Amino acid sequence: MYWxxxxxxxxxxxxxxxxxxxxxxxxxxxxxxxxxGRLRDWPAQARAWWHQQQQG
Structure with missing residues (x-):
């Protein structure tokens, strides 16, 4: 609002x-x-998904 x-x-x-x-x-x-899911589990599942995508 100021600007x-x-x-x-x-x-x-x-x-x-x-x-x-x-x-x-x-x-x-x-x-x-x-x-x-639990936010605590998200990084591990994201890494697993990423590795799966890299392998084909």
């Missing part, structure tokens, strides 16, 4: 620069939300 009153042009620049970071964070949160 809206202070300098609207800067607000437009910040929005375009912030989009890739926001999109990446949104995607990571979506992956965690989609996962059906």
């Amino acid at each position: 809206h009153w202070r300098d609207p042009k800067v607000l437009d620049l910040m929005r375009s620069a912030n989009f890739p970071a926001s999109l990446a964070l949104y995607g990571m949160c979506g992956l965690l939300w989609y996962y059906e």
Whole structure:
């Protein structure tokens, strides 16, 4: 809200620069939300999936 009153042009620049970071964070949160299991087990299962994909 501050930049809206202070300098609207800067607000437009910040929005375009912030989009890739926001999109990446949104995607990571979506992956965690989609996962059906304990968060503690997620890294091991992700590694197992990755190794399975590498082997074909």
